Amino acid sequence: MLALDDGDRWDLAQTTIPDVRTRTFRAMASQVTFVVVDPSPGADAALERAESVVREVERTCSRFDAASDLVRANAAPHQWHEVPARLAHALAEAGRAHEETAGLFDPRVLEMLLSWGSAESMPAAEGPLVRAVGLATRGREAGSPTSAFCEPWRPRVARDGSTYRVHLGGTGVDLGGIGKGLAVRWAAAELGAAGRGSMIDAGGDLAFSGSSPDGGAWRVGIEDPFGGDEPVLVLEVNHGGCATSSIRRHRWTVADEQVHHLVDPRTRLPGGRGLAAVTVADPDPARSEVWSKALFLTGGAAIGTRADELGLAAAWVRLDGRVGVSAAMEPLTIWRRPSTQGPTAGEGQEAQS
Template identity: 25%
Template structure:
C-alpha cells in the first residue's frame, strides 16, 4: 500500500566527549533500517544495536502476513470461519489501527490487504480498469468487518477471503518498539530510521537536538525545510518513483481502500507525530484524502504536523508546523 523513499536527512554533529554516535545500516522487514545510538564506545553501541535488531525481528514474526506461522496469517486463514486468539500486543495494535480507520473515515484501513491487485505500476497499465472491476476489487475491504473481542482477546474477519496487513504501519511500529526498548536499557539518545519511518529520542552528543532536513523530491539537491526533532517521529512517503500516467494524469500506487481508485495529486507527504506508528498511518491517509482535505484533517489534530509536495512540485504545510528555514517552492 505504501512505497517509501528516504527524502529526510538527519543532520548530526558529533562532539568530542565521553559519548559517541554510532550507526549501523542493515536490511530488516524487507527494507533498509538505519539504527543510530549514542554510547560510550563501539562495543557498547553494538550491543544496543543488536538488541534493537532482535526486537524488530520479533515484531516482524508477529505481524508478517507472509509467514504462514504468524498470528496474522492465522487470522487471515480463518476469515469468515472463526475468531482467532492472539497475543495482547497484536490485539492492541489491531485495535489502534481500527481507531485510526474510524478517525480517517477509512482512508487508512489495515484490511487493504483484501484488495484485488488490478492495478500494476510497471508500465503495463495504459487505461483505467472498468468501474465494475474497480468496485469488485475492494468488495472485501472494510475495517467495519473486523470483529474484536477484548475479553477473549480474539480477532475475527467476517468476510471469507478478507485479509489484514501491516504494510502501512508495521515498520513505524517496529521503530517505536525498538526505541522504547533501547530507552529502557539506558540508551539516552538515538534514531531508528525504518525506510523513512523515523523515531528519535534524546539529543546529539553536543546537546543539540537532532535535526531533519526535508527535500523536494522534484529537486532532491535542495533542502527546503530544517526542523529540530526530539522525542518525536517523522514519516515520509512518496510516489515519485512508483506511479502510472493515464490520459496525462498521474496516479499513485497508493490505492484508496474505500473506492479502489489510485490516489492522485500528491508526490510526497512528511508527517510529524508522537509515534512512528501514528505518523505512518496518517501519511497514508493524507495521500488518499488529497492535499486540501488532508491538510484540513491534520490541522485539526493536536501535536501533529505535515509537509506535502504536490505533483507540480508545490510545497504546502500544516498551520501548526514550525519551520526554521524559510519554506521555498523550487
C-alpha cells in the same frame, strides 16, 4: 543512509564518530538503522532488543512472508486465529487508527492492491518502481457493492492469559500502513534508556529521543519526491516520530493507467489528488505513519485545512512542486529550500518548487 554523504554532513553509519553507537540491518523491505548517542552500559542489550522487536513485527505482520501469522489469518479471515501478541497488538492498533481517521486508514485496501498486481511490488528494493502489470481490474470495478469496504472495519482481539486470538472481520488486511510505524514505536521504547539520545530510521519512518550527536535537537531533512539530494525542508525534532508517504517509489501501471499504493478506501482508487508526498511529525511514530497516509488521501485541496483542524505537524509537496506546511509544523521547520520559500505556510500560500 542516515545522512547525505557530501562530506559536510553527518554520516552516522560511521562508527568512528565518538560516543555514537549504531546498528544497521535489513528488515521490512527497508534498511533499518539504530543510533544511540552517548551509550549507556546497557546500550548493546537495548539495541539487541530493539532489533528483535523489528524482526518480530516483520515475522508476524508481513503480508509478503508466506509463513507469517498475518498471511495465515488472511487465508481464513472469517475465522478466529490464535496469533502472537505482537500481531494481536498490531491489529488492535490498526483498528484504532481506522476509527481515528474516520476510515481513511483501512487495512482492507489489500484487496485493491492485490487486484492491481502489487503483490510483488511492496518488498522491492529501494528506488523508483514503475512496473507494468497485465491486470485490468481496478477501482470500483474490482469489488462488489456488498464489499466489506462499505462498513467500518472491526477487527476483534481476544486475550486469555498470554494467548491472543484475532478475527479479521471477514476480509484480508495489509498492515503495511502502520506496521513499520509500530515497529519503530516499539523499538524506540527499547532504546529509550540506551543513551543520552537515540534515533531509529526504518526506511524513512523515524523516531527520536534525547539529543543528537551535536548535543541539540535532531535535524531531519524531508526528501524531495521529485528527486535530488537537497531536501525541501529541514526540521528540528527533539522527541517523537516522523514519517512520509509518497508516490515516488511504489507506482505501477494497470490497464495503461498509473496507480500507486496509497489507496483511498472511499473510492477504491489511488488517492491524494494533486499531492506527491506528505510528511507528518507526531510524538508517536505509528501515528505519524498513519496520518501521513490519511492526510495524503485527503488530497491537495483540503490537506492544509485538515492538518490544521487536527493540529498535526504536517508538510506536503504538491505535484506542481509547491511545498506547504501546517501551522503546527512551522515551529519545527528550520530551513526551506529557497525555491520553495513562500510568504508563510498554509493553503494557497505555498511557493513554487
